[in-house]
Amino acid sequence: MPLPTLSLDPAVELPLYRQLGDALAGAIADGVLDEGERLPSERDLAVSLGVSRTTVVTAYRELESRGLVRGHVGRGTFVCAADEPTDAPFAWRGRVALSAQRGVDPVLRGVLRAAAGPGTISFGPGTPAPELFPVDLFRRITDEVLRRNASAAFGIGPTEGQPGLRRAVAARLGSRPEQVLVVAGAQQGLDLIARCLLDPGDTVLMDRPGYLGAIQTFRSAGANVVGWDVERADPDELEDLILRYRPKLFYLTPTFQNPTGRTLSLEVRHELLRVAARYRLPIVEDDPYGQLWFDRPPPPSLISLDERGLVIYLGTASKTLGAGLRLGWLVAPPAIVEQLTLVKARGDLFTNGLTQLVLAEVLAGRAYDTHLESLRAEHAVRHTALIAALRRCLPAGSIGWRPVDGGLYIWCRLRGGTDAVGLLQQAQAAGVTFVPGEPFYGDGLGRHELRLCFSAATPASIDEGARRLATAFAVSQNGLAAGHHALV
Amino acid sequence: MPLPTLSLDPAVELPLYRQLGDALAGAIADGVLDEGERLPSERDLAVSLGVSRTTVVTAYRELESRGLVRGHVGRGTFVCAADEPTDAPFAWRGRVALSAQRGVDPVLRGVLRAAAGPGTISFGPGTPAPELFPVDLFRRITDEVLRRNASAAFGIGPTEGQPGLRRAVAARLGSRPEQVLVVAGAQQGLDLIARCLLDPGDTVLMDRPGYLGAIQTFRSAGANVVGWDVERADPDELEDLILRYRPKLFYLTPTFQNPTGRTLSLEVRHELLRVAARYRLPIVEDDPYGQLWFDRPPPPSLISLDERGLVIYLGTASKTLGAGLRLGWLVAPPAIVEQLTLVKARGDLFTNGLTQLVLAEVLAGRAYDTHLESLRAEHAVRHTALIAALRRCLPAGSIGWRPVDGGLYIWCRLRGGTDAVGLLQQAQAAGVTFVPGEPFYGDGLGRHELRLCFSAATPASIDEGARRLATAFAVSQNGLAAGHHALV
Numbered sequence: 007m008p009l010p011t012l013s014l015d016p017a018v019e020l021p022l023y024r025q026l027g028d029a030l031a032g033a034i035a036d037g038v039l040d041e042g043e044r045l046p047s048e049r050d051l052a053v054s055l056g057v058s059r060t061t062v063v064t065a066y067r068e069l070e071s072r073g074l075v076r077g078h079v080g081r082g083t084f085v086c087a088a089d090e091p092t093d094a095p096f097a098w099r100g101r102v103a104l105s106a107q108r109g110v111d112p113v114l115r116g117v118l119r120a121a122a123g124p125g126t127i128s129f130g131p132g133t134p135a136p137e138l139f140p141v142d143l144f145r146r147i148t149d150e151v152l153r154r155n156a157s158a159a160f161g162i163g164p165t166e167g168q169p170g171l172r173r174a175v176a177a178r179l180g181s182r183p184e185q186v187l188v189v190a191g192a193q194q195g196l197d198l199i200a201r202c203l204l205d206p207g208d209t210v211l212m213d214r215p216g217y218l219g220a221i222q223t224f225r226s227a228g229a230n231v232v233g234w235d236v237e238r239a240d241p242d243e244l245e246d247l248i249l250r251y252r253p254k255l256f257y258l259t260p261t262f263q264n265p266t267g268r269t270l271s272l273e274v275r276h277e278l279l280r281v282a283a284r285y286r287l288p289i290v291e292d293d294p295y296g297q298l299w300f301d302r303p304p305p306p307s308l309i310s311l312d313e314r315g316l317v318i319y320l321g322t323a324s325k326t327l328g329a330g331l332r333l334g335w336l337v338a339p340p341a342i343v344e345q346l347t348l349v350k351a352r353g354d355l356f357t358n359g360l361t362q363l364v365l366a367e368v369l370a371g372r373a374y375d376t377h378l379e380s381l382r383a384e385h386a387v388r389h390t391a392l393i394a395a396l397r398r399c400l401p402a403g404s405i406g407w408r409p410v411d412g413g414l415y416i417w418c419r420l421r422g423g424t425d426a427v428g429l430l431q432q433a434q435a436a437g438v439t440f441v442p443g444e445p446f447y448g449d450g451l452g453r454h455e456l457r458l459c460f461s462a463a464t465p466a467s468i469d470e471g472a473r474r475l476a477t478a479f480a481v482s483q484n485g486l487a488a489g490h491h492a493l494v
Numbered sequence: 495m496p497l498p499t500l501s502l503d504p505a506v507e508l509p510l511y512r513q514l515g516d517a518l519a520g521a522i523a524d525g526v527l528d529e530g531e532r533l534p535s536e537r538d539l540a541v542s543l544g545v546s547r548t549t550v551v552t553a554y555r556e557l558e559s560r561g562l563v564r565g566h567v568g569r570g571t572f573v574c575a576a577d578e579p580t581d582a583p584f585a586w587r588g589r590v591a592l593s594a595q596r597g598v599d600p601v602l603r604g605v606l607r608a609a610a611g612p613g614t615i616s617f618g619p620g621t622p623a624p625e626l627f628p629v630d631l632f633r634r635i636t637d638e639v640l641r642r643n644a645s646a647a648f649g650i651g652p653t654e655g656q657p658g659l660r661r662a663v664a665a666r667l668g669s670r671p672e673q674v675l676v677v678a679g680a681q682q683g684l685d686l687i688a689r690c691l692l693d694p695g696d697t698v699l700m701d702r703p704g705y706l707g708a709i710q711t712f713r714s715a716g717a718n719v720v721g722w723d724v725e726r727a728d729p730d731e732l733e734d735l736i737l738r739y740r741p742k743l744f745y746l747t748p749t750f751q752n753p754t755g756r757t758l759s760l761e762v763r764h765e766l767l768r769v770a771a772r773y774r775l776p777i778v779e780d781d782p783y784g785q786l787w788f789d790r791p792p793p794p795s796l797i798s799l800d801e802r803g804l805v806i807y808l809g810t811a812s813k814t815l816g817a818g819l820r821l822g823w824l825v826a827p828p829a830i831v832e833q834l835t836l837v838k839a840r841g842d843l844f845t846n847g848l849t850q851l852v853l854a855e856v857l858a859g860r861a862y863d864t865h866l867e868s869l870r871a872e873h874a875v876r877h878t879a880l881i882a883a884l885r886r887c888l889p890a891g892s893i894g895w896r897p898v899d900g901g902l903y904i905w906c907r908l909r910g911g912t913d914a915v916g917l918l919q920q921a922q923a924a925g926v927t928f929v930p931g932e933p934f935y936g937d938g939l940g941r942h943e944l945r946l947c948f949s950a951a952t953p954a955s956i957d958e959g960a961r962r963l964a965t966a967f968a969v970s971q972n973g974l975a976a977g978h979h980a981l982v
Contacts, residue, residue, distance in 0.1 A: 073774060096804040098830040101742070101776060106690045106837055131650055141644045148636055156629045160816030162619055190678060190842055197841030202594045219843075226840050254589070286561055288589060316584040328648030330847030332678075342586040349594055352714050353685030354678055355707075358846045359818030 014055060022057055023064040030065065034074055034085055045075060045083045070100035105206075105228070127471035129392075129440040129458040132264065132325060132414040134298070135384045136462065139328055140377050144364060151363045159360040165351045166343075167335075168359065170366035175321070175335045178369060180310060187343050187350065188357050192294060192322040192334040193219055198346045199255070199290055199318060199336075200227035209251040211244070213258040215265055215417075215446035215455070217292060220257055222448075231448065234258070236268055241277035248285045256287050261304045262295035262413025265446050265457040269411065272305040279312055289317045294325040297378055299412035300386035315339040323365060325414065326378060332358065333365055385414070385461045388468060392416065392460040395472030400479060407458075414461045417443075419454060424482060426456040432478035438471045502543060510545055511552040518553065522562055522573055533563060533571045559588035593694075593716070615959035617880075617928040617946040620752065620813060620902040622786070623872045624950065627816055628865050632852065639851045647848040653839045654831070655823075656847065658854035663809070663823045666857060668798065675831050675838065676845050680782060680810040680822040681707055686834045687743070687778055687806060687824075688715035697739040699732070701746040703753055703905075703934035703943070705780060708745055710936075719936065722746070724756055729765035736773045744775050749792045750783035750901025753934045753945040757899065760793040767800055777805045782813040785866050787900035788874035803827040811853060813902065814866060820846065821853055873902070873949045876956060880904065880948040883960030888967060895946075902949045905931075907942060912970060914944040920966035926959045 012029045014022050033039045045051070048066060052059040066083050069075045076097065077083045151159055158168070166172065167188025176183045189195040196219065204210065206228025212220060214233025224231050232251050234244055236258070247253065256278075260270040270278070282289050291308040309319040315338075322334035336346065368374050393409060393416070407418040420426060426442035433439060443455030463471055500517045502510050521527045533539070536554060540547040554571050557563040564585065565571045639647055646656070654660065655676025664671045677683040684707065692698065694716025700708060702721025712719050720739050722732055724746075735741065744766075748758040758766070770777050779796040797807040803826075810822035824834065856862050881897060881904070895906040908914060914930035921927060931943030951959055 071774060096774065096776070096802050096827065098776070098803075098827060098833070101691055101830075102833055103689070103691055103693045103696075105693055106833065133650065136645055136649060139644060139648055141640060144644075144648075145637060145640045148640065149633060152629060152633045152636065156627060156632070157624055158818070160627055160632075160818040161624060162621065162817045190846070193843050194841050201591070203589055203591055205591045205593055208591075223840055283584075286559065286584065288584070288586075314584050315586075328847075329650045329843070330646070330648040332842075332844070332846045339584065339586060342589075345586070345590050345594065352711055353682050353841070354820075355681050355817070356820070358678070358820040358849055359816075360849065361846055 012055060014057060023061045023068065026055070026057070026061060026065040027068045030069060031072070031074055039085045041085055043085045045085065047082060067100050070097050073097060123434075123437075123439075125437055126434070127438045127467045127474065128462045129438065129460070129471060129475075131329075131441075131462070132294075132459050133329065133462040134325055134327070134381055134414070135388065135464075136328075137464065138377070138380050138384055140368075140373065143368065143373050143377075147364050147367045148360070151360060151367070155363060159363055161359065163356040163359050163362070165347050165356045167357060168362040168366060171333075171335075171362045171369070174366045174369035175337070179307075179319070179321070179337060181337050184340050185337050185343060187336040187338075187346055188362060189334045189336055189350070190332045190354060190357050191324060191329070192292060192320040192336075193223070194350075194354070195320045195334055195336040196220055196223045196257075196290075196292075198349050200224055200229070202342075202346050202349045203288065204229045204254055208255075209253040211247050211251070211253045211256045211287075213263060215443065215452060216257075217259060217264045218441075218445040218448070220292070221445070224257070225448070229254075233447075236263055236266055239268070239270055239274050241274060241281050244278060245281050245285075248281070248287055253287060255290055256282060257290040257292065259292040259294070260308055261293055262298060262410065262415075264295070264413070265415055265441070265443070266417045267408070267410030267413050267415050269304045275305055275308055275311055279308060279314075279317075282316055283314050287316070290320065291317050292320045294320075294322045295413040296321075297326055298381060298385060298414065300382060300389065301411065304412065309337060318342065326381065327365075327368075331361055331365065333361055382412075385412075388460045388463070388465060389416070391465040391468045392458060392472070395469050396475075399472040399476040401476075404479060404483075414459050415457050416460060418456050418458060420456065421454075422483075423454070424479070425453055427453070429456070429478055429482050432481045433475060436474040436478045436481075438474040438478070440475075500543060502545060511549045511556065514543070514545070514549060514553040515556045518557060519560070519562055527573045529573055531573045533573065535570060555588050558585050561585060611922075611925075611927075613925055614922070615926045615955045615962065616950045617926065617948070617959060617963075619817075619929075619950070620782075620947050621817065621950040622813055622815070622869055622902070623876065623952075624816075625952065626865070626868050626872055628856075628861065631856065631861050631865075635852050635855045636848070639848060639855070643851060647851055649847065651844040651847050651850070653835050653844045655845060656850040656854060659821075659823075659850045659857070662854045662857035663825070667795075667807070667809070667825060669825050672828050673825050673831060675824040675826075675834055676850060677822045677824055677838070678820045678842060678845050679812060679817070680780060680808040680824075681711070682838075682842070683808045683822055683824040684708055684711045684745075684778075684780075686837050688712055688717070690830075690834050690837045691776065692717045692742055696743075697741040699735050699739070699741045699744045699775075701751060703931065703940060704745075705747060705752045706929075706933040706936070708780070709933070712745070713936070717742070721935070724751055724754055727756070727758055727762050729762060729769050732766060733769050733773075736769070736775055741775060743778055744770060745778040745780065747780040747782070748796055749781055750786060750898065750903075752783070752901070753903055753929070753931070754905045755896070755898030755901050755903050757792045763793055763796055763799055767796060767802075767805075770804060771802050775804070778808065779805050780808045782808075782810050783901040784809075785814055786869065786873060786902065788870060788877065789899065792900065797825060806830065814869065815853075815856075819849055819853065821849055870900075873900075876948045876951070876953060877904070879953040879956045880946060880960070883957050884963075887960040887964040889964075892967060892971075902947050903945050904948060906944050906946060908944065909942075910971075911942070912967070913941055915941070917944070917966055917970050920969045921963055924962040924966045924969075926962040926966070928963075 014025045048059055048062045052062045070077055074086055075083050076086050171188055172183040172186040175186045200223050204227045209230045209232055210224045211232050211234050213236040221231055262269055293307055309317040318338040320336055323331045405418050405420055407416045430442050441457045443452030446452055502513045536547055536550040540550045558565055562574055563571050564574050659676055660671040660674040663674045688711050692715040697718045697720055698712045699720050699722050701724040709719055750757055781795055797805040806826040808824055811819045893906050893908055895904045898904055918930050929945045931940030934940055
């Protein structure tokens with residue numbers, strides 16, 4: 007492409023990107039650049055003009071929003087026409103805000119989708135044994151609520167949540183109802199925390215590897231995410247990171263951690279709280295799995311050990327009942343609950359009424375305890391079944407893991423250079439799915455790790471899933487061997 | 495208080511607020527400032543140091559987050575102690591992000607709360623006739639869904655929404671399912687649009703007076719909100735505003751507008767679309783009330799008239815069924831739906847499953863049309879009843895309004911200097927509530943206007959509500975007369 011002569015002057019008051027945009031628009035109007043012609047790549051033009059790449063990207067985006075050029079992913083940016091008729095389709099792509107372009111990593115949605123294929127056995131998203139969902143209990147209570155209390159179910163409700171649900175949650179956690187904010191899933195709670203406590207450029211500490219949804223939420227808020235090694239679980243490392251990064255928040259899942267299944271000891275919990283208090287560092291305790299032990303309960307939650315009110319606790323119905331309920335709860339000192347409520351009201355005036363009223367009844371009743379006991383027993387069986395099946399089906403030494411005492415996951419390490427994303431492709435072709443390790447690091451590490459959810463599949467399909475995994479493993483090993491061979 | 499000698503140097507690399515904070519921290523450590531001592535007010539200190547008030551506010555907030563001072567609303571900021579013990583309650587107030595402090599106007603929540611008092615007659619929040627909610631239909635369909643499809647109701651669902659609901663919405667609107675994004679109420683849709691398309695400092699045009707939730711959402715996103723006069727409804731004014739402000743979005747409710755009840759003519763709709771297309775300005779069409787006409791349907795929606803794909807349409811079940819369902823839909827070209835879906839996934843992986851499945855059945859059936867017909871007839875009756883009651887109960891000439899052809903509201907103007915917020919206080923004391931006009935402007939105008947929702951109360955309680963309003967009016971007029979007297 008013949009580059010038009012472009013002269014940009016930093017001394018002129020007009021920003022460089024506007025100068026560049028106007029120069030290119032002029033070249034298009036003058037016919038120097040023809041319809042359909044490809045503009046230089048952003049990188050090349052930036053180098054040849056001696057400006058930053060952002061200047062070129064911004065200029066191209068503005069031209070696109072004016073309808074003068076059109077970008078095609080992977081192909082480049084093309085001149086539309088000097089006089090695009092106004093009935094041409096509107097170029098939305100040029101309008102997306104800078105802040106929305108941050109961290110639009112579709113990993114989480116991809117994971118949710120991967121489990122959906124018919125016939126696929128899922129070791130993917132974390133789901134409690136679906137067969138144990140107490141359908142009859144929900145049918146009965148739902149009908150009762152609709153009969154007795156339809157106006158509360160369908161009318162306007164408080165942003166903080168239905169009083170009955172706040173009471174039921176507070177009673178189960180030993181807190182007070184005014185400390186409870188009902189949220190549409192713990193993910194909404196995380197998003198509220200990010201919007202309320204983080205400005206772009208702030209640093210967040212979090213357990214590493216850790217919940218990929220949290221990494222994504224903090225990054226979307228423009229925060230810098232720094233990892234605290236969950237395997238070492240060293241309070242001194244926390245102190246070092248605080249001194250080095252002056253973080254705004256420390257996020258972690260202390261119990262049956264996602265993805266490692268690790269549970270912090272009581273001693274480490276006390277130490278973390280002491281360090282956080284010394285540096286006045288707020289803690290976000292994510293606790294989706296605390297009720298899901300096999301044999302004995304884990305140590306007390308951080309919030310129950312905290313005497314200074316610096317813990318925001320997140321709980322959810324997604325991992326003990328079902329994610330489709332979209333109900334979670336955030337428990338914190340009233341001062342910050344009030345702020346979070348105001349932020350919630352901006353995007354979600356209040357939470358689904360019927361589901362809140364039903365869940366309030368469920369949580370207040372004994373049937374929920376019975377349900378938890380069934381889950382614990384069944385999950386323990388599935389955990390054992392998955393480990394046995396992995397031992398039986400996969401080549402010895404090809405994959406390592408550590409059994410867990412609860413939660414929904416085992417965390418595996420592939421030996422011999424097998425790449426988890428490559429294995430996933432083969433696995434999905436063979437009809438089984440899991441979550442590869444990389445998104446739990448978010449910086450390129452974890453390529454040889456993967457997370458298996460043991461609770462979503464029945465013991466019989468766990469066996470079949472492990473066989474399919476073995477098939478996928480064999481295929482990817484052959485590919486690896488072939489690759490090595492080609493390199494030799 | 496003896497002000498310590500503070501010297502700030504703009505030439506030093508440390509920001510002024512850090513210099514100020516460090517100087518004050520030093521004064522506290524040295525005992526120049528004693529425990530319990532009150533710091534100068536932010537305003538006074540700013541003036542005496544010749545710095546901006548923001549510098550002082552930021553310095554105080556940082557000192558508060560370090561535990562050195564504590565702010566008490568209305569009383570001032572006090573020195574805590576050089577060595578506050580770490581078991582003191584954590585100072586959350588100092589931690590709220592700058593972005594979260596933008597537009598935390600609790601008006602909307604206040605409005606929702608005001609209607610909740612027992613015995614209060616509500617002309618406040620916009621609610622369809624609650625007695626007409628089809629409870630039996632919902633009980634039947636809910637039970638069917640739970641019996642047949644509990645796994646879809648409680649399992650993980652797609653961020654875009656349940657396929658059945660997307661199909662049902664698309665069929666009713668004449669669009670395609672892939673254009674539909676299910677949202678937890680239109681307010682979530684607005685929030686997603688703001689997060690996806692607005693950067694701080696951008697300008698949004700919107701109809702004025704207009705939906706207070708939209709003003710709040712756009713302001714929270716850091717946008718500058720500029721009004722387009724809905725009473726004049728002049729496309730030339732739109733063009734002038736575009737040229738002057740280069741806005742990123744034009745938001746409006748073209749049909750039975752909130753709060754004025756105004757509906758734009760077909761001609762104006764075409765003109766607005768032409769202007770928007772000429773300047774490539776995206777339009778957000780909020781349409782909660784389009785189905786709620788009395789005698790004849792309003793002109794077609796903007797999205798149905800738009801040939802260029804520049805309209806994002808928002809619909810909701812809140813105004814035809816109930817706000818407690820927390821279900822709405824956003825309809826737009828697939829390119830922007832995809833972007834909005836990614837932003838949605840950050841804070842709300844997907845929307846409540848059961849309610850989506852039930853609503854899909856409801857929208858797909860004939861019973862919904864029958865329900866809409868009952869609402870139209872009943873709302874027309876209530877509209878007439880409210881106008882008759884206002885005529886009968888309130889002094890002639892004290893209040894003006896214009897009848898509407900649909901929607902949920904009449905917009906009233908108080909004559910003779912009566913202040914709507916003052917009247918609301920008297921009204922709530924008398925057991926009736928409404929929404930004062932000011933939040934629909936958001937800049938101090940509208941003090942003598944107010945919005946009455948005619949659909950939420952039964953005709954009998956509408957009469958009683960108007961009598962209570964008259965009582966409140968008489969009290970506030972007496973107050974006004976006394977005030978005038980005192981001034982003379």
